[in-house]
Amino acid sequence: MASKSTTGLFLRGFISTPKPRCSARPYHSYTHPPPPGPFTPVETAILSASLPHIPTHGFTHTTLSLGAKDASYIDASTNLFPRGAFSIVHYHLVTQRAALSKHKHILETSSQPGAKPPGIGAKVKALVWERLMANKGVIHRWQEALALMAQPSNIPTSISELSSLSDEIWFLAGDTSVDSSWYTKRASLATIYASTELFMTTDKSPDYSKTREFMDRRFEDSRVLGTVVGSVAEWVGFTAHAGLNVMRSKGVRV
Amino acid sequence: MALYSCGRSTLLAAHIPVYDFLAPSLINITRSTRSVRHLSTSAASNAQDASSNTPGSDAQSHPKRPSKPLTQAQRDFLTSALRVNQAGELAATLIYAAQTPPIVKAHPHLRPLMKHMYDQEAGHFDTFNSLLAKHRIRPTAMYPLWTVAASALGWGTALLGREAAMACTEAVETEIGDHYNGQLRYLLDMIEGMESRGEVIGEDLRELVGTIRRIRDEELEHLDHAVENDAKKAVPHELLTGVIRAGCKGAIWISEKV
Numbered sequence: 001m002a003s004k005s006t007t008g009l010f011l012r013g014f015i016s017t018p019k020p021r022c023s024a025r026p027y028h029s030y031t032h033p034p035p036p037g038p039f040t041p042v043e044t045a046i047l048s049a050s051l052p053h054i055p056t057h058g059f060t061h062t063t064l065s066l067g068a069k070d071a072s073y074i075d076a077s078t079n080l081f082p083r084g085a086f087s088i089v090h091y092h093l094v095t096q097r098a099a100l101s102k103h104k105h106i107l108e109t110s111s112q113p114g115a116k117p118p119g120i121g122a123k124v125k126a127l128v129w130e131r132l133m134a135n136k137g138v139i140h141r142w143q144e145a146l147a148l149m150a151q152p153s154n155i156p157t158s159i160s161e162l163s164s165l166s167d168e169i170w171f172l173a174g175d176t177s178v179d180s181s182w183y184t185k186r187a188s189l190a191t192i193y194a195s196t197e198l199f200m201t202t203d204k205s206p207d208y209s210k211t212r213e214f215m216d217r218r219f220e221d222s223r224v225l226g227t228v229v230g231s232v233a234e235w236v237g238f239t240a241h242a243g244l245n246v247m248r249s250k251g252v253r254v
Numbered sequence: 255m256a257l258y259s260c261g262r263s264t265l266l267a268a269h270i271p272v273y274d275f276l277a278p279s280l281i282n283i284t285r286s287t288r289s290v291r292h293l294s295t296s297a298a299s300n301a302q303d304a305s306s307n308t309p310g311s312d313a314q315s316h317p318k319r320p321s322k323p324l325t326q327a328q329r330d331f332l333t334s335a336l337r338v339n340q341a342g343e344l345a346a347t348l349i350y351a352a353q354t355p356p357i358v359k360a361h362p363h364l365r366p367l368m369k370h371m372y373d374q375e376a377g378h379f380d381t382f383n384s385l386l387a388k389h390r391i392r393p394t395a396m397y398p399l400w401t402v403a404a405s406a407l408g409w410g411t412a413l414l415g416r417e418a419a420m421a422c423t424e425a426v427e428t429e430i431g432d433h434y435n436g437q438l439r440y441l442l443d444m445i446e447g448m449e450s451r452g453e454v455i456g457e458d459l460r461e462l463v464g465t466i467r468r469i470r471d472e473e474l475e476h477l478d479h480a481v482e483n484d485a486k487k488a489v490p491h492e493l494l495t496g497v498i499r500a501g502c503k504g505a506i507w508i509s510e511k512v
Contacts, residue, residue: 027329027336028390031456035323167390176387178340180397253356254413 038094043080045071047091054092058141059085059148086154089145093161096134097168103130107172123173125219128193131165132200132211142201166190188226192218320454328444332462333391334510335437339466340382341394341509342430345404346375346473349426352408353419361416364483371423371476378469385462394509403505407498414488421488423480425498427473433506434470438463 028034039047050067057063064078064085081087101107106118106126118126135142149158166186175185196218200211247254324332350372358365386393394400411422441463448455488494 026391027324027332028388029324029329029456029458030388031458032320033323035326035329171390176384178383178386178391178393180393182393183395248355248359253359254409 039091042073042077043087044091046073046077046080047088048095050088051092054088054138054141059088059138059144061085063088083154085144086148086151086157089148090157090161092138092145093165096131097161097165099134100127100131100168101172103127106130120173120175121219121223124169124175124189125215127169127172128189128196128215129212131169131193132196132208132215135197135200136208139200142197146198146201162190162194165193184226188222192222320456322453331440331444332389335440336382336385336389336391337394338433338506338509339437339469340379340386341396341400342433342506343375343379343382344397345400345407345505346426346430347372347379348401348404349408349422350375352405353412353422356409356412357416357419364416367479367483371479374472374476378472381465381469385465389458395512396505396508400505400509403501407501411494417484417488418494420480420483420485421491421494422498423476424485425495426502427477427480428495429499429502429506431470431474431477434466434473438466438470441466 037044046064046068048067049071050063052070053063053066057066061078061084064081064087065075067088068075068077078084083090103126106123138145148154163186166189169189170185177185192215196211196215199214200208203211203214205211244254350368354368354372357368385391407422408419411418441459445455445459445463485491
């Protein structure tokens with residue numbers, strides 16, 4: 001798995017759906033059990049034991065060794081992870097993405113009668129916020145993770161994780177569009193998430209209120225841009241149809 | 255099924271050594287009954303036939319859940335198959351939508367047929383849209399391109415006249431029929447292989463086989479309609495159908511990939 005996705009071309013991650021086993025995207029079956037995740041049980045044991053050490057030791061090899069020790073494996077077992085500390089980052093990304101589906105209070109429509117159910121947009125926003133808050137414990141170390149993610153050999157996995165996260169959020173929010181907007185929605189959400197996450201690493205305000213405002217502004221920008229593009233497209237379509245119908249009414253055989 | 259229409263004419267030619275339109279209607283009785291079609295869009299009966307043909311559909315009686323995940327190859331196949339089917343139905347809806355105004359203006363008697371074919375295609379498109387959303391499959395990246403190309407194809411052939419429009423339908427539906435048959439063959443092989451290994455097959459796979467079977471039959475019905483409406487009389491018939499079929503093949507190939 002590791003060699004497959006690291007040697008994958010950088011562009012591949014953009015153009016085709018990358019083939020990592022971690023991606024939930026290809027043919028999500030409801031009757032067959034899901035395919036195994038990207039980590040073996042041993043790897044999962046070591047990585048999950050590493051997580052408590054992140055706040056003190058960061059996304060480093062030390063954390064990985066401490067995790068191996070805690071999971072009662074020998075130090076050399078960190079050789080299981082040819083990508084070293086990036087494996088912790090990857091594990092964090094995968095587990096936190098999977099944890100999103102547990103936020104039932106967002107996903108389920110409110111039980112109070114008469115209350116307006118939250119729209120897809122509101123759900124998306126709430127899920128993005130929950131995902132950002134999942135980084136709260138490690139946010140002072142998160143720039144190390146961003147540096148690891150930006151290393152050339154790790155970029156395909158990072159991009160694929162970001163797009164999986166974006167896909168997961170739209171799916172959980174109940175979006176069912178399968179036209180070109182599938183791409184624009186995921187791309188814009190990925191941009192919003194990545195920029196807000198970067199903003200959050202420098203945010204010292206209580207309860208991350210500045211981050212919240214930043215995120216709201218990004219969503220608003222994206223909404224305005226979407227409305228403008230949509231209106232222009234609608235106008236062009238309407239004018240073309242009207243023109244064609246005028247020609248038909250004049251007897252032109254079109 | 256794709257061979258059905260040509261099979262019928264060769265059969266007739268074998269028995270009656272004259273052009274079939276010269277034969278008295280008594281002999282041609284099979285043809286006249288067939289040409290009276292009721293244009294109903296709901297094909298529930300077809301769907302039921304299809305599901306009863308599915309091998310091992312008795313699995314419904316014991317609702318055991320499948321224990322093994324689908325392999326990467328199987329999921330890759332299902333992903334690209336559903337994606338290309340959605341792209342194809344998108345194109346088909348747009349072709350008929352673009353063909354309808356010029357054709358109906360010149361030949362008002364074709365209005366019910368065009369509407370019927372459009373309605374069926376719109377139903378297929380909805381089916382695949384919901385399947386894509388349900389199974390979290392990425393739609394084709396060529397979506398805008400296919401939109402433009404299909405509308406242009408439908409409109410262009412409609413301007414060339416009724417025969418050309420019908421030749422377009424003939425070419426497209428021949429390709430699509432072959433394409434769906436290929437998918438069905440693969441799916442049935444896959445199900446057979448899984449059954450022989452003793453794996454339980456998910457309900458969604460069985461349903462998919464039924465759905466594709468029903469849609470395939472409806473597409474081939476359109477092919478018969480096109481041939482009945484003088485598709486073969488389009489002037490450069492070979493050229494027109496050849497180009498359109500090559501275009502379809504290319505589009506299918508691309509949509510399977512991206």
